[in-house]
């Protein structure tokens with residue numbers, strides 16, 4: 139994983155506020171707009187901490203706004219501040235996030251000129267009803283169009299999804315994931331919708347017009363999404379927002395957990411274990427293997443997975459081996475061992 143140097147531009151370029159969004163809470167960044175000198179200082183500070191890391195191992199990322207909706211001169215100011223670090227080889231690549239309806243040939247040409255390699259689109263949902271209720275101001279066609287243009291320009295594409303928005307049903311989430319798979323993004327990030335102070339969603343929640351997903355419901359949904367995307371060979375690089383004091387203080391409701399991604403990974407390990415154990419003949423025990431670092435994920439939060447296996451009568455049906463060389467988040471069956479005790 140490269141070292142990512144984040145530069146936050148909260149809400150810059152956004153034509154309006156989407157109902158769920160409060161980037162100042164998410165990024166924890168207050169104050170005026172970041173200037174070119176600030177960008178250079180942020181990069182230098184991170185590089186000093188990074189020691190020998192350089193080149194492809196270091197990436198600068200502009201987050202938190204609608205980058206390509208900024209005026210071209212402002213985009214050039216921010217991107218140009220990174221150019222000397224790219225030229226010297228201390229930074230290997232540059233990425234940014236933006237709205238799907240702010241991507242066209244002219245904007246892409248500017249990004250190419252400043253050596254941007256990856257563009258992340260805030261997609262949230264591919265259901266036009268959900269997008270309308272979220273106040274996005276664009277439909278799912280804008281996503282298709284943006285991905286096509288970025289691909290033609292040989293830019294890498296990331297898509298950000300937000301399950302749990304108002305009006306989303308299981309069926310619309312399934313359609314969203316199917317369309318995302320068809321778009322073949324290079325990476326996907328999944329952030330379950332949270333109710334943040336200062337957002338329109340907080341007002342809707344207080345007026346009883348919106349009910350967020352429960353934590354268990356969000357883990358189940360995101361686990362299903364991850365399984366589908368993994369199965370299609372699409373990398374999910376993040377699940378759940380990064381923890382931070384501003385986010386936690388500004389959280390009104392919703393499926394927040396500081397280690398949300400681990401909850402999902404743990405649930406998927408339980409699922410895989412159950413499937414493997416379902417094939418074990420009566421009276422036998424399976425020898426299961428996991429990566430050494432996955433012991434706590436396998437057990438689950440407060441041993442929830444072990445308790446679930448016990449409740450299903452499966453806790454005695456396996457022996458567990460730890461393999462330091464096994465890929466993380468996997469469970470393998472090495473064969474059958476002795477009779478169950």
Ligand code: SF4
Nearest residue numbers: 152155156159202203
């Ligand atoms: S979701 Fe994106 S476009 Fe909407 S307000 Fe937030 S940063 Fe701006």
